[in-house]
Amino acid sequence: MAFDLKSLFKYIVLFLIGIGILYLAFKGQDLNKIWHEIKQADFLWVAFSGISVWLAHVLRAMRWRMLYQSISYKVSFWHTYHAVIIGYLANLALPRFGEIGRCSVILKTEKVPMFASIGTVITERLIDVLVLLLSGLLLLLFQYQLVSDFLYHTIYSNTADAIKSLNYFWIIGLFILMVILTTLIIYLIRKKLSKKFLRIFAGLRQGFNSYRKLKNKPLFMVYTFGIWFFYWLSLYLAFSAIQITSGLGFNAAFTALIFSSFAMIAPVQGGIGVFHWMVAQALVLYSIAFKDGLAYATIIHSSQLLLILILGGLSLFSVLLVPKIK
Known part of the structure; x- marks a missing residue:
């Protein structure tokens, strides 16, 4: 993957956006109280939550291996596992780089x-x-009632108020900027596709074929729902780490899962800032104060970050010891 000054600038901007969202999430909150709640957390439950996330990663490696087997590549479980973990590690540095990173690991270890x-x-x-x-x-x-209230009061109302606060000059300026950016994006996409269309098409076709050729689609779907179940379970187990969230149930965990998953789609390193805000907003729907939701989100995010740093370091070390297949 080519890496130049323009790419570096883009990733720095994305990181700063994440930091900015994190700042806005914590702005006006009592940081001493939040830190006190974090220090008082029962980290045994945090550890159980981390184990659940790790099991999701294991199932992801097993599921990915099935796709390789369907297109006649017999890759080992451990190589796919290490590739998955290294991919998550790479995403902490550069958003969406993990997908390329984990494919590079399989190229090195299995010559796929x-x-x-x-x-x-x-x-x-x-x-x-x-x-x-x-x-x-x-x-x-x-x-519906919980989510619709969030969408209306938090998303729609705030956006409408922000638009109303702008004068016509700014609205026209934003419209022109959007037109310019859209035109530029379309031009760049067409330019990229004209050079790489055949390779992208071949990759997509082979990817779709990998699922179509699966011999055991039910097992593949068991792995898929297992991954999401363990993510869900990890959020639920972490509720017990803080007294204020210990009474929340599976419904709250499911809502937090959906909100946090949409947050992780954002092209920001490790979902920093966006994850915290979205999880805290999800818990507000269940009468948890926003500051308490931030404390919970910080514990979850930090524990998963630490898990990836440790496991990613071990996997990276293991892969570096594997001689490159020629």
Whole structure:
């Protein structure tokens, strides 16, 4: 992956946006009280939550391996596991770099062509997006009142107020800027596609074929729902770490899962800032004060960050010891 000054600037901007959102989330909050709650947390439950997340990563590696096997690449479980963990580690530095990083690991350890790997990753991501959208639909169906209140009062009202506060000069300026940016993006996409269309198409086709050729689709879906179950369980277990959230149930964990998953889609390193704000907003729906939600989100995010740093370091060390296949 080419890395130049323009790419560096883009990632620095994305990181600063994440920091800015984090600042806005904590702005006006009593930081001493939040820190006190974090220090008083029962970290045994945090550890259980971390184990649940790790099990989700293990299932992700097993599921990904099935896609390789369906297109006749017999990769080992441990190499796919290390690639998945290293991918998460890479995402902490550069958003969306993890997908390329984990494919590079498989290229090194198993000599699977990059675009074959990218095809399987695209397939995996598409399936996860479908599960997320389905889960979001279920959330709307069964907890409509809670979610609709959030969408109206937090998203729609704040956006409408912000627009109303702008004068016509700023609105026209923003419109012109949007037109320029849209035109520029379309031009760049067409330029990129004209050079790489065939390779991208081949990767997509092979990725879709990897799912179509699966011999055991039910097992693949068991792994998929298992991944999401353990993410859900990790959030639920972490509720017991803080006294104020210990009374929350599976419904609150499910809502937090959906909100946090949408937060992690944001192109910001490790979802920093966006994750904290979204999780805290999810818990507000269950009568948890925003500052307490921030304390909970900080514990969850920090523990998962620490987990990836430790596991990622071990996996990176293990992969570096593997001689490159020629």
